[in-house]
Amino acid sequence: MRVALVSMYTTHHEETGATRRLRRTAELLAERDHDVFVCCAQWWGGEVAEFKQNDVTYYRVTETPSSGRFASKIPFILREISPDVIQVASYPPSHVTAVKTAARFLRTPVIADWWNRDKRGGSRAYKRAAKAPNAVLVPSEMVRTQVRELGTSVSATQVVPEPINMGLVRDSSVEERADVVYSRELDEHANVESFLLALAELRDKGWSAAVIGDGPERSTAEQTARDLRIDDRVEFLGELPADEAVPIMKGAHVFAQTATVEPFATNLLWGLACGCVSIVEYQARSSAHELVEGRERGSLVTSPQELADEIVAARGFDHCTIDDDFARYDFRHIVDEYETVYDAEIDDYGFF
Template identity: 80%
Template structure:
């Protein structure tokens, strides 16, 4: 299958949940044997219109990110690529409509991959973007609701979560670094303060904690730990690849999720698969609760005091290092789901 992934931004321009999802999808599809072309603004040096990276071909649409220029040029690049199916990111939303218009002439189905509504896009453009594709892929039920509120039909939405590598989870060693772990990009939505406030409530208890992740709010979080006088018991480990983070999660007993914005709680998923008792602070713009609802080794809280109480209560559970209940999130299964959406849309498009 020849798949065109349309995304003006890539991880080489900006590291976001949406760009990481596009990169992962492209590489998973390529590993499966599909011919994958990412149509993007140029991020590599030189005048060459294409650049291959990790067995994925990146094709230049514009020399630099420009919403209007990209929308006007992408139809011509799509015509040259001649894909069997087109997947386009939901931001900028105007690109979804531009791709759909071009696809009508190419007689090619369009699937929008909707990570989250970006504040840089307008409401009217998002409504058009939600209605125009043949299908909309969402990572969680929360985002499905968001897309449906913008006008997408229930039949058009397909849930495809973020993947993990269960082989890595099973094979990784156990590294005892901390009893309680938090992991996420430390940006304005990280809300590490709730995690640290909960730990501060437990000063009289015996515990150690680790924060995995980096970002603009790391300095503030470290200062908060010092202000709360728990910095000697909280280790900030910075950004770690999965190969290093997984052993730490397998060695921990509790994982805390407090971020205020989370289209899909990927780090929480890894922690659950590593057997952690996972505690989620409910947030209106986070889908994290979806992963722990109804689970014995998971709980929902609404404030730092409740989080502290649940950390203590987690002692009633035995320590585990692998939970095979989450094997259906393995990357092999997730890429099957992407393929299933594509093939269904190709078949339906050809039928009608």
């Protein structure tokens, strides 16, 4: 199958949840021997129009990111590639409608991959983008609700979550480095303060904690730990690759999730798969609660005090290093879901 993934931005331009999802999807499809083309602004050097990396062909639409120029040129690029299916990122939203217009002439179905509403996009453009595709893929029910509120029909939306590598979870060793773990990019939405405040409530109890992740708010979080006088018991480990983070999660007993914005809580999913008792602070713009609702080894809280209480209560659970209930999120199953959607949309489009 020839698959065109359209996104002006890639991880080479900016590291966001949307661009990371694009890269993972492209590389997983390429591993399945699909011909994968990422139509994007150029990020590589030289005059060549194509650049291949990890079996994915990156195809230049514009030399630099420019929303208007990209939208005007993408129809000609898609005609050159002649894909069987087109998947387009939801930002910028004007690109979704541009791709849909081009696809009518190519007689090719369009699928939008909707990570989150980017604040740089306009509300009218997003409403048009939500109604344009043949199908819309979302990472969580929370995002699905957002897209439906913009006008997408119920039947056109499908949840395809982020993947993890269960083989890595099963094969990794156990590193007993911390009792409680927090893991996420430390940006303005990380809300590490809630996690640290909960730990401070338990300063008279024996525990150790680790914060995995890096970002612009790391120094602030470290200062907060010092101000709360728990810095000697909280280790800031920085960003770690999965093969280093997983053993620490397998050695921990509790995973705490407090971020205020989370289209899909991938790090929480890793913690759950590693057997952690997982405690989620409910946030209106986070889907993390979806992963723990109804689970015995998971709970929802609304404040640092409740988080502290649940950390104490977690002692009532046996330590566990693998939870096979989350094997359904393995990358092999997730790429199957993408292929199923593609095949269905191609068949439906061809029927008419």
